[in-house]
Amino acid sequence: MDSKHQRVKLNDGHFMPVLGFGTYAPAEVPKDKALEATKLAIEVGFRHVDCAHIYNNEAQVGLAIRSKIADGSVKREDIFYTSKLWSNSHRPELVRPALERSLKNLQLDYVDLYLIHFPVSLKAMEKCKDAGLAKSIGVSNFNRRQLEMILNMPGLKYKPVCNQVECHPYLNQRKLLDFCKSKDIVLVAYSALGSHREEQWVDQNSPVLLKDPVLCALAKKYKRTPALIALRYQLQRGVVVLAKSYNEQRIRENMKVFEFQLTSEDMKAIDDLDRNIRYLTPVILADSPDYPFSDEY
Incomplete structure (x- = not known):
């Protein structure tokens, strides 16, 4: 666990860095902040960048990625870039144009990973992989039943390489993680530090994860921040984790997750914090038959 460029092998043979930089920001944050923050993230060592069409900041x-390639900091193949297909482009004929639109905004030839943002068909995604526009394809916000539906799909060509879901000590997704591991699907954690109150789908009454007494006590023990404890927890259980911040100090700080290790007792203490609290519940999609959060996991 000492290498800051540690990667996990995906079921299609590609590799994904275990620590990712999340680029989402609320609408009121100026778009150029995404440019500066992403450049800094690459400078301090992040090699996995997670974005999406719906974030409106892919350009x-x-x-940022192209400027770090141009100045010789990285090569294109050093960067693992994830984009996501939004819910308005799920009809098969809209999938490739949506990806091509993202690539045009990015000015890149391909993405490393293309995710279905919410549960839909995989067939058109497979064609994007065949065309070389996406190296790997995966899913986001799928529950076990929806994953099984895809895995049992007649003529499935490519198994999803990952399932990106909300995951943190208050919602540790143990059952879903075990299921994904059994199917050689990587679990990727978003909202790994809880979530910001200003985001539109966040329950304002939910507890603040990073003020949890257990995380704070462990932070004191290791002379780290509660955020680093929450990130380290995910890495040690085999979860790829996205750290989202536009704050320079915190972006630098998050790279220190490789500098220490939690004991099995500490891991157990964090496991015991699970209380099935979901910060992000997009009520706008709650009436959809594909709404993923009604099942147990």
Whole structure:
């Protein structure tokens, strides 16, 4: 666990860095912040960048990546870039144009991973992989039943390489993680530090994860921040984790997750914090028959 460029092998043979940089920001944050933050993230060592069409900042994030390639900091193949297909482009004939639109915004030839943002068909995604526009394809916000539906799909060509879901000590997704591991699907954690109150789908009454007494006590023990404890927890249980911040100090701080290790007792203490609290519940999609959060996991 000492290498800051540690990667996990995906079921299609590609590799994904275990620590990712999340680029989402609320609408009121100026878009050029995404440019500066992504450049800094690459400078301090992040090699996995997570974005999406719906974030409306792929042009800035793409510019940041290209500028770090241009100045010789990294090569394109050093960067693992994830984009996501939004819910308005799920009809098969809209999938490739949506990906091509993202690539045009990014000014990149391909993405490393293309995710279905919410549960839908995989067939058109497979064609994007065949065309070389996406190296790997995966899913986001799928529950076990929806994953099984895809895995049992007649003529499935490519198994999803990952399932990106909300995951943190208050919602540790143990059952879903075990299921994904059994199917050689990587679990990727978003909202790994809880979530910001200003985001539109966050329950304002939910507890603040990073103020949890157990995380704070462990932070004191290891002379780290509660955020680093929450990130380290995910890495040690085999979860790829996205750290989202536009704050320079915190972006630098998050790279220190490789500098220490939690004991099995500490891991157990964090496991015991699970209380099935979901910060992000997009009520706008709650009436959909594909709404993923009604099942147990």
